[in-house]
Amino acid sequence: xxxxxxxxxxxxxxxxxxxxxxxxxxxxxxxxxxxxxxxxxxxxxxxxxxxxxxxxxxxxxxxxxxxxxxxxxxxxxxxxxxxxxxxxxxxxxxxxxxxxxxxxxxxxxxxxxxxxxxxxxxxxxxxxxxxxxxxxxxxxxxxxxxxxxxxxxxxxxxxxxxxxxxxxxxxxxxxxxxxxxxxxxxxxxxxxxxxxxxxxxxxxxxxxxxxxxxxxxxxxxxxxxxxxxxxxxxxxxxxxxxxxxxxxxxxxxxxxxxxxxxxxxxxxxxxxxxxxxxxxxxxxxxxxxxxxxxxxxxxxxxxxxxxxxxxxxxxxxxxxxxxxxxxxxxxxxxxxxxxxxxxxxxxxxxxxxxxxxxxxxxxxxxxxxxxxxxxxxxxxxxxxxxxxxxxxxxxxxxxxxxxxxxxxx
Ligand code: IMP
Numbered sequence: 001x002x003x004x005x006x007x008x009x010x011x012x013x014x015x016x017x018x019x020x021x022x023x024x025x026x027x028x029x030x031x032x033x034x035x036x037x038x039x040x041x042x043x044x045x046x047x048x049x050x051x052x053x054x055x056x057x058x059x060x061x062x063x064x065x066x067x068x069x070x071x072x073x074x075x076x077x078x079x080x081x082x083x084x085x086x087x088x089x090x091x092x093x094x095x096x097x098x099x100x101x102x103x104x105x106x107x108x109x110x111x112x113x114x115x116x117x118x119x120x121x122x123x124x125x126x127x128x129x130x131x132x133x134x135x136x137x138x139x140x141x142x143x144x145x146x147x148x149x150x151x152x153x154x155x156x157x158x159x160x161x162x163x164x165x166x167x168x169x170x171x172x173x174x175x176x177x178x179x180x181x182x183x184x185x186x187x188x189x190x191x192x193x194x195x196x197x198x199x200x201x202x203x204x205x206x207x208x209x210x211x212x213x214x215x216x217x218x219x220x221x222x223x224x225x226x227x228x229x230x231x232x233x234x235x236x237x238x239x240x241x242x243x244x245x246x247x248x249x250x251x252x253x254x255x256x257x258x259x260x261x262x263x264x265x266x267x268x269x270x271x272x273x274x275x276x277x278x279x280x281x282x283x284x285x286x287x288x289x290x291x292x293x294x295x296x297x298x299x300x301x302x303x304x305x306x307x308x309x310x311x312x313x314x315x316x317x318x319x320x321x322x323x324x325x326x327x328x329x330x331x332x333x334x335x336x337x338x339x340x341x342x343x344x345x346x347x348x349x350x351x352x353x354x355x356x357x358x359x360x361x362x363x364x365x366x367x368x369x370x371x372x373x374x375x376x377x378x379x380x381x382x383x384x385x386x387x388x389x390x391x392x393x394x395x396x397x398x399x400x401x402x403x404x405x406x407x408x409x
Contacts, residue, residue, distance in 0.1 A: 001026075001196040001407050002238035006306075007224050008204030009242035009296040011250040013276070013283060015308035015391055016243045017041025020057040020200045022389075022399055023241075023408045028195040029065045030058025031187060033230030034220040035202035036073040036105060036132070038125040040277025045396045047089045051277040054079050055086075056200050059094035066094050067183050070101035071220060071230015073132040074144065076172045078105075098176060099183035100145040101232075105132045108160045122216055123252025125279050133219035144180055147173040184232040191235050196408065199227050199235070205242075205296040213339045216254025224300040239405050242302035242385065244293055246310045246375070249283040251276050255342035258286035258322045272312040287320040289347065290382045295335030297383055304405060307379060308391035310372060311398075316354040319375060322347035323382065352378060360393040365400050 004023060008014045021043045024030045032039075037053040043060060050060075054074060059066025068074060083093065109128030116131075118124045135141035146153055147169065157163050190197055203222040206212045211223055221229050228234050247268050250256045259265065265285040268274060274283035296302075313319060325332040325345035336342055355369035362368055365376075368390075380387050388403040401409045 001194065003191060003197040003199065003235040004239040004241065004405060004408055005199040005201065005224055005227060005237050006241050006243060007201040007300050007302070008222060009244040009293055009300070009302070009305070010204045010248055010289075011206045011256070012202075012204040012222075013249055013251065013274075014204060014243040014245050015042070016201065017043050017052060017057045018391060018394070018396065019241070019243050019306050019308065019389065020198060021045070021060060021396060023405065024058025024061055024064050024198045026196060026407060027058050027061070027064050027198045029067060029187065029190050029197040030056040031067040031069055031197065031199050031231060032056045032202060033069045033071045033199060034222055034226040035218060036129055037075050037078045037127045038129045038218060038278060039202035041200070041202070042277050042394075043396070044394045047091050049394075050086065050089060050091075053082055053278060055082055055094055055096065058198050058200065059096060060091065062092055062095075064095070066096045067187055068096065068098045068102060069183050069187070069231040070099040071226060072099075073103045073105050073129060073136070074098065075105040075127065076176060078127075080172065080175065096179045097181055097183050097186055098144060098179045100143065100180055101184070102144050103132055103136045103141040104144060104146075105129070106142070106160070106162065107165070108162060109135070121253065123254075127278070130219045187231055188233050191233060197235065198408070199237075201226065205299055206292060211299050213254050213342060216252065216339055239303050239408075240300055241304050241306055241388065241405065242296060242300060243306045243308060244288075245308050246288060246313050247272070248286045248289050248292070249274050251279070251281050251283045255339050255345070256284055256286060257291075257325060257342060257345045258289045258347050259284050260286040264316070267316070268312060272309055287322060287347070287349065288379070289322045290379070291322055291325055291333065291335050293383055297385055302385045304388035304403060305379070305383065305385045306389035306391065307376060307387050310376070310390055311358075311360045311392045313354065313372075313375070314359055315356055318354050319352045320349040321352060321378065321382070323350050324348040361395070361398050362392045363397070363400055365390070365402055368400075
């Protein structure tokens with residue numbers, strides 16, 4: 001089967017975990033290519049609810065190999081804990097392959113994040129992500145492959161005043177040894193053999209270090225462009241699935257034109273349980289933003305969209321959707337490239353009728369109230385991308401499939 005990519009179309013937290021888990025039921029490989037433990041991909045299945053931070057969500061399926069590619073920055077201590085948490089839920093240990101080339105996160109990266117005040121300034125997740133990527137770019141990072149170079153490792157740890165963690169690192173090296181390897185080569189072979197491969201984006205398009213709302217972004221490439229960057233392969237992607245929530249959320253600082261600070265935003269937060277899976281922080285909430293989504297489409301060339309958490313919108317008498325911005329007295333149909341402009345952008349809304357019926361767990365488009373169908377069609381037409389999947393609840397099976405996605409659905 002040709003490869004499929006799942007990409008966040010907003011500011012992250014679009015429920016990609018659920019969608020990836022759903023699509024990977026028949027996949028042979030699932031690849032995380034960017035970010036690290038800043039991500040929180042939540043899956044609810046027969047074992048209960050789990051938030052994955054570094055393990056690809058597809059790897060929860062026993063047949064699926066989870067690749068942690070070199071575009072990620074890895075915290076091995078956190079990975080150990082993540083595996084232990086899966087064990088405590090009675091889940092089988094996932095099949096994993098960790099890229100030798102991936103850079104490692106160390107305690108000093110978190111300390112630097114703290115010292116530089118990044119959490120206060122940008123609302124970062126305090127996982128050491130930015131400083132680890134900075135070390136990588138400055139060519140002083142330590143990679144997974146360096147774990148087998150104890151002399152080199154000892155020298156670097158000494159330079160960082162962290163020699164005491166050397167024995168623990170040796171232990172982790174032993175523990176993870178069976179999972180380490182040339183992930184790029186294995187992935188290239190899998191693609192060549194036509195295996196079913198799902199690429200699992202972390203964070204969202206508007207948090208991309210170059211294409212997002214800089215500087216209020218993460219430090220990696222969160223878009224479809226992150227796939228070749230973070231894996232070293234150039235896959236033929238028959239499906240690029242953008243994942244967007246039926247409304248908008250953001251955690252951390254930065255512009256959010258459709259943010260609603262009144263009762264509507266409050267209701268979205270409570271009904272949608274909009275609290276960070278990684279940090280527990282309340283998410284900022286607001287209406288769907290088609291200007292931002294159209295921009296995400298121009299960046300990623302989505303072939304399809306998954307519209308998630310539609311059930312959260314039930315009970316609103318009417319629903320607003322931003323179709324343009326008003327900025328400096330003019331109407332803007334496109335997404336301004338500068339965060340400073342976005343802070344000033346006022347959304348121009350269209351109002352659609354809401355619905356009262358509870359839609360949680362509905363699996364047929366025709367069973368949705370006509371207003372919910374109209375909402376989906378409005379998004380589809382406004383974006384020019386077919387909505388292939390609709391999320392109607394947190395459980396794995398709460399999905400409406402409107403279009404087959406190769407053999408994955
Ligand atoms: P960092 O990735 O920890 O450096 O944080 C940079 C920005 O990206 C902050 O605004 C974070 O809240 C945001 N961010 C990072 N990872 C995620 C995620 O998985 N979901 C949503 N926001 C995220």
